Amino acid sequence: MTTRRSDATRAAILAAARERFAADGFERATIRAIAADARIDPSMVMRYYGNKEGLFAAAAEFDLRLPDLTGAEPAAVGEMLVRHFLERWEGDDTLLALLRAAVTQEGPAERMRAIFAGQLGPLAARLSPEADQAPLRAGLVASQMLGFALCRYVLRLPPMAALEREEAVAWLGPTVQRYLTRPDSL
Amino acid sequence: MTTRRSDATRAAILAAARERFAADGFERATIRAIAADARIDPSMVMRYYGNKEGLFAAAAEFDLRLPDLTGAEPAAVGEMLVRHFLERWEGDDTLLALLRAAVTQEGPAERMRAIFAGQLGPLAARLSPEADQAPLRAGLVASQMLGFALCRYVLRLPPMAALEREEAVAWLGPTVQRYLTRPDSL
DNA sequence: GTCGTTTGCCAACAACTGTTGACTACACCG
DNA sequence: CGGTGTAGTCAACAGTTGTTGGCAAACGAC
Structure with missing residues (x-):
């Protein structure tokens, strides 16, 4: 359960999704375009992330990583x-x-x-x-x-x-x- | 050429378009939905505004109407x-x-x-x-x-x-x- | 090697999109 | 009244979308 064989594919999908969503927005970024960028079949996106919303939710995980400012001027x-x-x-x-x-x-x-x-x-x-x-x-x-x-x-x-x-x-x-x-x- | 018979329709389309575009954004606001709000056929939208972009251009005419501030504190x-x-x-x-x-x-x-x-x-x-x-x-x-x-x-x-x-x-x-x-x- | 699971591709679906053209009804001008 | 242009309706098109299920190949455990 440590690393699946498909982890590379999953990561490629996420990277392509982030780029497309960032450049085009949610609706204009199509699953087909994302899949093409990741060089896989659109149906793989569905298998790994369920649907478009699930893909976005996974791709748009984000943390501001605010620095610790205690002690700062x-x-x-x-x-x-x-x-x-x-x-x-x-x-x-x-x-x-x-x-x-x-x-x-x-x-x-x-x-x-x-x-x-x-x-x-x-x-x-x-x-x-x-x-x-x-x-x-x-x-x-x-x-x-x-x-x-x-x-x-x-x-x-x-x-x-x-x-x-x-x-x-x-x-x-x-x-x-x-x-x-x-x-x-x- | 002062007022055409269709001016009321044109205005209804524009009003519905503004509402839909404001609420849903450009892609999710469909011509069919706008036409339904204006109680006309989708094809009328095309006849009067050419295409979706033309409709948006007409509906999103805007002026900030900034006040004249010469003389203001x-x-x-x-x-x-x-x-x-x-x-x-x-x-x-x-x-x-x-x-x-x-x-x-x-x-x-x-x-x-x-x-x-x-x-x-x-x-x-x-x-x-x-x-x-x-x-x-x-x-x-x-x-x-x-x-x-x-x-x-x-x-x-x-x-x-x-x-x-x-x-x-x-x-x-x-x-x-x-x-x-x-x-x-x- | 054999079997079950994972990974991937392909083709197709149903729904929805913007857009078009033909056809009807109405209104106005003479 | 007749004829012309405008207003509106209807049905359909072609393309795209998210999504699904089936099938083949590769893998890993035994």
């Missing part, structure tokens, strides 16, 4: 987070696949909610001046990071696509910082 | 802009249709770029400390506003969907303000 957290998001976004097209699908599919949208609430929430809870504001602050950070990713990687707004990574950090860092740590009263 | 522009965006999002689902389609279709994406560069750009040009930074600043504003709309209306992240309008203005206003007017050096 509290005032630098915003910039560190933005930098981490950009790296995460550019090194892996799973998030892109998830975003493209979440816009029209309820399943992926729910997963998106779970990722940002479940992984960003705890971090916000440690930084927020008031504990009960953590979900709100995590949501605000998500809105800026997802909006930037949307403009940069999906819509390809020229000025956003052209930004150097550290320029983006310099512009977005203070925003994220403020969303996480701004006192409630202000 | 410069420090209040951020909040005014956020308030205007929220009203525009909620009073009309064209932008929602455009966003859902732009994520997977090049045509709508291009229109989105044109809207935000062409309409937000001039406003940024009047407020930006340095003229050549206007596109960048307009893009940053777009990233925050589109990100918020994405989280609130599309993904329905609970803390974003639950915000009162003026709460959203209080949180996002300063961000937009900073993107428009922050000195370059900082």
